[in-house]
Amino acid sequence: MKRLRAIFLAPARTINFVLFLAPMAIVLAYSLLSRGVYGGVERPWTFESYTRLIDPLYGGILLRSFWISVLSTGVCLVLGFPMALFIARSGARRNLYLNLVMLPFWTSFLVRTYAWMFLLRDTGLINTVLQSLGIIHEPLPLLYNDGAVILGLVYGYLPFMILPLYTTLERLDKSLLEASADLGATPFVTLTRIIIPLSAPGIRAGSILVFITCLGAYLTPDLLGGSKTVMIGNVIQNQFTSARDWPFGAAASLALMALVMVMLLVVLRRDKEQML
C-alpha cells in the first residue's frame, strides 16, 4: 500500500521540487546577491535590493499596482454580485448561464486582451464609429492609460469573482429570505441584512482571487497600458530582460509573492472550506 503510493507521488514530487521549490530558492538567493557586471549575480550578499523596493520610483509603482488592483477588484465585485445572484436564481438553466460566463474565460487570455486593443485604439472600432456618427471629431485617447488597464483586468478576471459568489449564493437557505419578507423587510433590507452578510465568504474568496491575480498582472498593463501604466509585474520582467538587474527583479518577485501569500492566509484562516 505505502510503496505504490510513494511511487505514484514521486513524479509530481520531483516536478514540484525541481521546477517550483528549487527555482523559488534560487530566486531567494539571487535577491540577496549583488548585480553582476554583465547581468546575472555576484557576491557579496546584501539586502540592498530590498531597500531599493521602497525608493520613491519603485514604491510609486507598487502603490499604483495596489490601487489599480483594488479598483479592478471593486468593479468586479459590483458587476459580479448581481450576476452571481441572477445565475443562482435561474433554476434549471443555472449551468448554462454559468458556462456562458466561464467560456470566454477559458479561451485565450491574450486574444481577449487584444480584442480590447482592437476596440479602444485611436483607429479602433469605438473611435471609428463615434467619428463617423459625428459625435467626436478627434479620436478619444481610450487606450494606453490606467482606465484601459482596469477595464482589461475586469474583463479578464470577472469570472474569478462570479464563481465563488455563485457558490455561496447558491447554497443560501431560501427560507431565510422568505422569513425576512414575512417579517416585513423590503427587498433592499433583505439584500443588505441577509443576503450580503451570508455571502461574505464568497465575497472574500472572490475579492482575494481577483486582487492577487491583478496584482501580478503583466500582459494587461503591457498591452493596454503601454509605457504609461507600469505595474509591478512589468518591473519584474524588465529587470530580467533589458535592465539586467536580477537581484532587484528577484527581490520584487519575492515581495509580490509575500503579499499574495499573506492575503491568501488571511482568507484561508477564516473560511477553510471555501478555497478549492
Place this chain on the structure above:
Amino acid sequence: MKQRALGFYAVLVYAFLHVPLLVLAVFSFNSSKFTVWKGFSLDWYKAAFHDAGLVEAAVNSLIIATVASLLATIAGTLCAYGLWKRSAPILSNSLYLSLVTPEIVTGISLLALFQWMFRFLKIQLGMHTVILAHIAFTLAYVVIVVMARLRTFDPALEEAAMDLGATEWQAFRQVTLPSILPGVLAAGLLAFTVSIDDYVITSLVAGVDSETLPMVIFQMARRGVSPVVNAISTLIVIALGGLILLSERIQR
C-alpha cells in the same frame, strides 16, 4: 419582477463578456484592413496560413502543449490518486502555492533555474525548457480536476476488487482508473488549453527556435492591430472554446 431586472442586467454583462470577441471575429472577415466594413473576404485567413513564421509558431505550440499536457496528466493523475489514498499536506500545499504564484514570478524563477543549470550543462533555452516549464505550471490544474473526480468515486469498489484477489496496481488499473477516466481526460484538455495559451512564462524560457503562437501574436499586437491577428485570434477562440466544451461534456 426582481429576477427580470436581474435578467436584464445579466444580458448587459453577457454582452460585455462576449461582444468584444464577436466583433473581433466579424472584422477578421472584413476585406478592408481598416475598421470600416468593406465586404466579406477570407484574405486575412489566407495571409495567416501563408505566413511561415506563424505556421511554425503554431506547430511549436501544438508540440509543446501536447507533450507537456500529456506528461502533466500522467504525473498529475498518479499524484491525485496518491493524495486521495492519504493526504500529503506539504505536497498539496506546495501545488496550491504554485497555482496562485503570479505567472511572471513562475516565469523568472524558471528562467533563473535554467540559467543556473546551464553553467553546468551545455544546453540552451529551447523547446525542452518550454516543455518543462509548461509541465510545472499545468500539474496543479490536473491534480485538482482529477481529485474532484476521485471524491465522487467509492473506495469500497477498490476494496472489493482487492478482496477478490486483485493487487493494488490491478485495482487501480482496472477499477479506479476506468471510472475516473472522464476526469483524467478533462484534466488533460484543461492542461492543454492552459499550456497552448500561455504567453508570460513561455516568453521568458523560450529560445530562438521555440517561438510559440502566443509569442508571435503578442509581438504583432504590440506593433499594432492587424487583421491577420484578428483572423488567428478567431481561430484560437473557436478551437479553445471547442476543447473546453468537449471537456465539459466528458466530465458530465
